Amino acid sequence: MNIKSIKKILKGRIRENVCMKEYNTWKIGGSAQYFFEPSNLDDLKKFLENSSNIDIIFLGNGSNVLIRDGGINGCVVSLKNTLNNYTSNKKGKYIFEAGFSCMKIAQITAKDNYGGLEFLCGIPGSLGGALAMNAGCYGGNIWDYVNKVIMINKNGNLVTKNKREFKYGYRNLELEDNNFFIGATFNLQENQLKNSLDIIKEYLKDRRSKQPTGLPSCGSVFKNPENYHAANLIESSGLKNYKIGKAYISDKHANFIITEPSASSSDVEDLIEFIQKTVFENKNIFLETEVKFIGIKK
Ligand SMILES: Cc1cc2nc3c(=O)[nH]c(=O)nc-3n(C[C@H](O)[C@H](O)[C@H](O)COP(=O)(O)OP(=O)(O)OC[C@H]3O[C@@H](n4cnc5c(N)ncnc54)[C@H](O)[C@@H]3O)c2cc1C
Incomplete structure (x- = not known):
């Protein structure tokens, strides 16, 4: 049609x-x-x-x-404003739709004192995006907690898949082309040691102290290479505050690129390439992007 x-x-x-x-x-x-x-x-x-x-x-x-x-x-x-319902059996089993906000998932499960997903509290994405990226922080990654996922393919066929059918790693999921998430189930355990809402408060406080929250960014641009922090490599290559066009490296967290109004995507992409080149020349380490590139260059 x-x-x-x-x-x-x-x-x-x-x-x-x-x-x-x-x-x-x-x-x-x-x-x-x-x-x-x-x-x-x-x-x-x-x-x-x-x-x-x-x-x-x-x-x-x-x-x-x-x-x-x-x-x-x-x-x-x-899915920004849709597929955002959830159900819970009040015993730790939750089904969230893929448009559901990660931050809200953290709040809802924490209020019920079911633990594990507190780390999602500062991740400003949807569940679908978090699954595709294997989003995580503070030692947690979303696929560690997934039980099943509900998917739809390019022809509109729905299928439920088990976690064991997927290969995932640090900020990575192997996903066949033209397969999309529309929801996921989680079986969470009641938090015995510490209150989940207190954990969230600590995470948010820590984030505010280390990251330029509130400014336009995509979070960490690069993955951390094994045994290194991308932010440290960028900072010690002398790149904090470095600017191309209307995009600059944050002085609060060097793995964040901030855009000013009217920045172009090529400002950001040029800055990403410049960082990769400079860090490679200085440290002999190639920084792989976490951010996904979409669309056509002008
Ligand atoms: C201030 C800030 C802090 C951040 N902190 C963190 C952090 O601590 N940890 C972390 O991991 N990330 C972090 N991020 C990055 C980002 O929020 C996460 O990766 C998030 O999970 C992306 O979700 P999204 O809905 O925005 O995905 P999008 O950006 O919309 O999409 C990301 C990728 O997922 C694919 N995708 C989206 N929805 C679906 C779907 N339903 N089915 C299949 N594929 C889909 C897209 O095609 C794209 O390839 C941060 C970002 C910001 C701006």
Whole structure:
């Protein structure tokens, strides 16, 4: 089906030529050819069943993507404001939909005093994005706590998969193309030692003291190489505050790149490449990006 015909059978909005600056935390990037906000799971299924000729990319909160200035061909499916329900059996079993905010997952499970997911409290993404990235911090990674995931493929087929069917590691998940998360189940244990809400308070305090929270960023741009901290390597290469165009390295945390209003994606990408080149020349270590690059260069 073409987009005009698909629009007629859907409840959610499909828009054309949508500026992506609003949909990522760096506030940069070109436009998506199509942008779909499904109103619910049925709507998403219907869309996928009828859009086999269109390239699809799923986005959550856009907090770990660099969307290039030339924009995105195909359709962005945004779960930012949708698929955000959850259920709990009050005995530690939770099912969250993929659009659910990580921060809220931490709050909800902590209020019930079920432990494990407190680390999600400062991660400004969706569950779907966290699963795709194996998001984590303070010693926790989301896949350590997943029980099952519910997925949808490019043809709109739903399938539940067990955690053991996936290979995952530090900020990495092997995911077949054209398979997307729509939810996950967790079996959590009651917290015996320390109150979960107190743990969250400590994590948030620590984050505020070390990271430039409140400024447009994508969190840590680079993965930590084994036995090193990317931030230390960048800082000791003399790069704190280094700026290209309207993008600069934070002086509070050198693994954060901050954008100023009207920054372009190429400012950020050029700065990323400059950091990689400089750190390699100084330390003989290549910094691999954590952030995912999407779209076309201008
Ligand atoms: C201030 C700040 C602090 C941060 N701190 C941390 C941290 O401590 N630890 C950490 O790990 N990360 C951190 N991040 C990065 C980011 O928040 C996480 O990686 C988060 O999990 C990304 O979720 P998202 O919904 O924003 O994903 P997006 O940025 O929207 O997408 C990221 C990737 O996931 C894919 N994706 C998104 N949704 C789905 C889906 N439903 N199915 C399949 N693929 C999907 C996208 O295509 C893309 O490749 C931080 C970011 C910021 C801005």
